[in-house]
Amino acid sequence: MTRRLALVEDNADNRLLVHALLDGQFALTDYETGAAALAGIAASRPDLVLLDVSLPEMDGTEVLRHLRADPALAGLPVVALTAHAMAGDRERYLALGFDDYVAKPIVDEQLLLDAIARHLGA
Amino acid sequence: MGQMTAPPVLDPVALERLRRIGGDALERQMLALFREAAPRHVVEVRAAAAAGDLAALARAAHALVSNAGNVGGSEVVACARSLEAAAAARRSAEVPALTAALDAAFGRLEAGLAAAGKALG
Numbered sequence: 001m002t003r004r005l006a007l008v009e010d011n012a013d014n015r016l017l018v019h020a021l022l023d024g025q026f027a028l029t030d031y032e033t034g035a036a037a038l039a040g041i042a043a044s045r046p047d048l049v050l051l052d053v054s055l056p057e058m059d060g061t062e063v064l065r066h067l068r069a070d071p072a073l074a075g076l077p078v079v080a081l082t083a084h085a086m087a088g089d090r091e092r093y094l095a096l097g098f099d100d101y102v103a104k105p106i107v108d109e110q111l112l113l114d115a116i117a118r119h120l121g122a
Numbered sequence: 123m124g125q126m127t128a129p130p131v132l133d134p135v136a137l138e139r140l141r142r143i144g145g146d147a148l149e150r151q152m153l154a155l156f157r158e159a160a161p162r163h164v165v166e167v168r169a170a171a172a173a174g175d176l177a178a179l180a181r182a183a184h185a186l187v188s189n190a191g192n193v194g195g196s197e198v199v200a201c202a203r204s205l206e207a208a209a210a211a212r213r214s215a216e217v218p219a220l221t222a223a224l225d226a227a228f229g230r231l232e233a234g235l236a237a238a239g240k241a242l243g
Binding site for chain 2 (some may be wrong): 020021083104
């Protein structure tokens with residue numbers, strides 16, 4: 001069965017790249033805002049969420065907070081997509097409740113694929 | 123001694139990677155998105171800097187990090203990151219020089235893309 005991923009990313013070229021990398025393997029649904037993502041994810045229950053940390057208006061960490069507060073979505077793997085990946089950031093994102101993070105711009109597609117594979121579960 | 127090498131204007135690895143992942147079509151699509159969005163964000167940077175709107179400046183600079191990064195514009199990425207950090211930390215005094223640096227870097231990136239045969243009509 002094809003796994004379904006939610007891609008929450010307001011930047012069109014990042015969405016283009018992620019689709020080019022993942023369209024053959026997964027069914028992606030795009031969201032450009034946190035609000036749209038929360039509504040869509042609650043309704044469609046994807047297998048994993050790729051979440052841009054720096055969305056306009058509601059930022060990614062607030063989206064994550066809402067996701068984690070919903071008991072129906074407990075255990076939903078959420079991978080942060082962030083342009084601010086520096087030393088120590090991994091611990092910070094994990095402490096915030098993300099399951100993993102991938103730095104943007106995505107310079108090594110294998111890191112994205114590995115992060116997804118690690119958290120998709122059986 | 124202690125001098126940092128400036129990142130290249132155009133790192134060909136990014137476009138090569140796009141071609142490897144999705145052929146010439148993906149490269150063309152990414153360059154088209156760059157052409158559509160990046161100049162607009164540079165205008166937003168200038169306007170926000172002139173208006174002293176640090177929040178808008180940070181958002182526009184952040185958008186440029188992605189736009190430029192996806193086509194290999196490492197110098198613009200570095201300038202945009204510096205500008206975003208200054209705006210986020212409210213270091214207003216640094217904004218004029220960083221904005222000018224970003225402007226100049228963006229001009230070099232456009233010239234570099236054109237020279238590489240990547241200019242889109």
